[in-house]
Amino acid sequence: MKHKILVTGGTGYIGSHTAVELQNAGYEVIIIDNLSNSNESVINGIEKITGIRPIFEKLDCNDKDGVEKLFSEHPGIKGIIHFAASKAVGESVQKPLLYYRNNLLSLINLLELMPRFNVEAFVFSSSCTVYGQPDVLPVTENAPVKPALSPYGNTKQICEEIIRDTVYSGTPIKSILLRYFNPIGAHPSAEIGELPLGVPQNLIPFVTQTAAGIRKELSVFGNDYNTPDGSCIRDYINVVDLAKAHVIAVSRMLDEKMKNPVEIFNLGTGRGLSVLEIIRTFQEVTGMKVPYKIVGRREGDIEKVWADPEFANKELGWTAEESVADTLLSAWKWQQRIVSQG
Numbered sequence: 001m002k003h004k005i006l007v008t009g010g011t012g013y014i015g016s017h018t019a020v021e022l023q024n025a026g027y028e029v030i031i032i033d034n035l036s037n038s039n040e041s042v043i044n045g046i047e048k049i050t051g052i053r054p055i056f057e058k059l060d061c062n063d064k065d066g067v068e069k070l071f072s073e074h075p076g077i078k079g080i081i082h083f084a085a086s087k088a089v090g091e092s093v094q095k096p097l098l099y100y101r102n103n104l105l106s107l108i109n110l111l112e113l114m115p116r117f118n119v120e121a122f123v124f125s126s127s128c129t130v131y132g133q134p135d136v137l138p139v140t141e142n143a144p145v146k147p148a149l150s151p152y153g154n155t156k157q158i159c160e161e162i163i164r165d166t167v168y169s170g171t172p173i174k175s176i177l178l179r180y181f182n183p184i185g186a187h188p189s190a191e192i193g194e195l196p197l198g199v200p201q202n203l204i205p206f207v208t209q210t211a212a213g214i215r216k217e218l219s220v221f222g223n224d225y226n227t228p229d230g231s232c233i234r235d236y237i238n239v240v241d242l243a244k245a246h247v248i249a250v251s252r253m254l255d256e257k258m259k260n261p262v263e264i265f266n267l268g269t270g271r272g273l274s275v276l277e278i279i280r281t282f283q284e285v286t287g288m289k290v291p292y293k294i295v296g297r298r299e300g301d302i303e304k305v306w307a308d309p310e311f312a313n314k315e316l317g318w319t320a321e322e323s324v325a326d327t328l329l330s331a332w333k334w335q336q337r338i339v340s341q342g
């Protein structure tokens with residue numbers, strides 16, 4: 001049995017896929033989640049895929065006493081992958097203090113507790129949002145961090161700084177910051193996937209719900225951008241590929257292969273696709289119609305961003321492998337699964 005890893009936010013979208021890959025790689029997984037944006041039944045999905053039921057506790061990382069108790073009850077945790085955070089850009093503009101409290105305090109609690117329980121490895125869920133609209137594309141890890149466009153984006157930037165300052169203050173903590181581009185798709189088994197509450201804010205769940213007839217039509221936010229077809233461009237990465245990068249990051253830390261105590265990696269494919277290309281590809285691979293209309297731009301949207309993943313490819317020996325066609329198909333399979341389960 002390999003080491004014990006604590007996954008915060010482990011019943012969420014990326015967290016659950018990462019828990020699967022960690023268990024597949026032999027790690028013992030302990031999940032905590034406050035279930036504010038996910039469901040405990042996700043644990044069943046993880047068990048179905050891997051044959052192992054991870055330890056789960058409903059716990060909020062802002063509850064420092066609770067997290068301390070968890071560390072005491074599960075001695076020997078070697079690393080943390082910290083997903084637990086609020087992540088809706090629009091909501092963060094309405095409720096900035098909620099975002100600052102949730103995202104910053106939970107991080108501070110974990111970092112304060114780590115040395116007391118000899119936990120040294122910390123993987124942080126960051127985002128390409130820290131680059132804003134980059135001046136040069138594809139964007140490398142050396143691109144400047146631009147002023148955040150939302151409190152959500154700002155929390156990611158501040159969290160990165162808090163981690164950096166803490167690591168370089170002489171604690172034994174080391175950290176890998178993973179800057180995700182746009183994670184999409186679901187596990188090929190369709191046992192786990194993205195479960196948005198209410199009206200989806202992100203593109204792919206809206207596309208799949210529209211194809212399923214739950215939404216009348218998709219609004220495409222703007223066709224007057226400076227891109228070949230006028231719609232925004234993003235780097236859509238398969239969520240299982242993304243999850244695998246976390247396993248590599250954890251073992252890189254535990255096997256003492258890091259070159260610096262804080263390392264940053266872009267996790268993307270290197271390929272930019274427009275909103276209209278996504279709709280077209282989805283329709284082609286699924287045979288489903290996605291009615292859509294062009295509406296005005298969404299406030300705060302970036303025109304175009306895609307990753308230069310070369311550093312992650314070389315240093316982590318990791319590459320995003322899944323095609324966007326298969327990834328969209330997995331999202332559709334998952335949508336059908338949700339519908340069939342009511």
Ligand code: UD1
Nearest residue numbers: 087089127128129201202203206219220221232275301302
């Ligand atoms: C943003 C953030 C990302 C964050 C994520 C969380 C950036 C660059 N990215 O992703 O860091 O983790 O939010 O939610 O800041 N679209 C439509 N119609 C829709 C929904 C979306 O046309 O109904 C378009 C958007 O305008 C955008 C693309 O689809 O061009 C992707 O949007 P979305 O899935 O919301 O992700 P981002 O905004 O890129």
